[in-house]
Amino acid sequence: LSLLAGQYSIIPPDSPVLGVVGDGAVLPCQLQGRIIPEKLSIQWIFSGSSTESAVATFDGKNPQNPFLEFAGYRGRTEFFPSEFHWGNLSLLLKNVRPSDKGKYTCSVFLDNWYNEVVVELDVAAQGAEPSVFLDGHAGNGISLSCRSQGWFPAPSVVWLDSQGQTRPEEVTTRSTPGPSSGIFDVVSSMSLEPGSDREVSCRVVNEVLNTTRESRVRIADFFFPSPSPSTWM
Structure with missing residues (x-):
């Protein structure tokens, strides 16, 4: 031995x-x-x-x-x-x-x-390219959501402006694992106010793989709610 x-x-x-x-x-x-x-x-x-x-x-x-x-x-x-x-x-x-x-x-x-x-x-797991959705009006602004599927572990989400800097708006992010697969779908939401930077980028990050997926959109003026007549007086 x-x-x-x-x-x-x-x-x-x-x-x-x-x-x-x-x-x-x-x-x-x-x-x-x-x-x-x-x-x-x-x-x-x-x-x-x-x-x-x-x-x-x-x-x-x-x-x-x-x-x-x-x-x-x-x-x-x-x-x-x-x-x-x-x-x-x-x-x-x-x-x-x-x-x-x-x-x-x-x-x-x-x-x-x-x-x-x-x-x-x-x-x-590297998920799919995220999609940015206009969910509706939120006060004087609009509510946006970013959705992506197929991540593991649960990813982080960063919203960026036209300069590639982290946006100041409050963000809510939720990752949900599949019941059998354990693979995560992620949804992140924020509100965009009039007068703010209209170029919006949603970046989803897998910190284990050190990789990202990103989508960028520009929000046109007509998506924001029209001022009510009382605001003109």
Whole structure:
């Protein structure tokens, strides 16, 4: 056991893995050693905020049926068996979902040796280009809303003026997750008063991906309510 302990080690990942919803993500597990045995065993376990579950296993001592996927991951995982002899015991997780966010433990078993490494998976989704809507009149001004779908995690929304500066108006933003997907739709609202900068930009920001989507509109005078006769007197 002591001899094997010096012969093998697992290289820990440098940083969390970022998975984009709908795409694949490789969870790295690199075994270092001069000779990698064919009859090794690999087990991947997921630990989320409130759950722990088996993901996939490889059993080198069962050549007839070495691969096993568990509920919630069937059809979504893939090892790289042609690279096992190089120590690449990584797992490809396909069709990433928001619920996949968490920590994954890669456990490696040899005849007289065992070790494990933890890989953190962060998950993000880039939503659609936002649309700006005129919702109606609000006092002497108009009410605007900005809507976009398909974000994870919940994005932030910034309203900008013609100079690209943050607008001074009060803003209300609400993000709502889908009941099954966990993907967020976002709605942000503000009121535009007469005499203010008529060029309005709505920018939606995914801080995990460090990406944005933006729409810009210019509000014409005729959208504002006409002054009532009493204001002319």
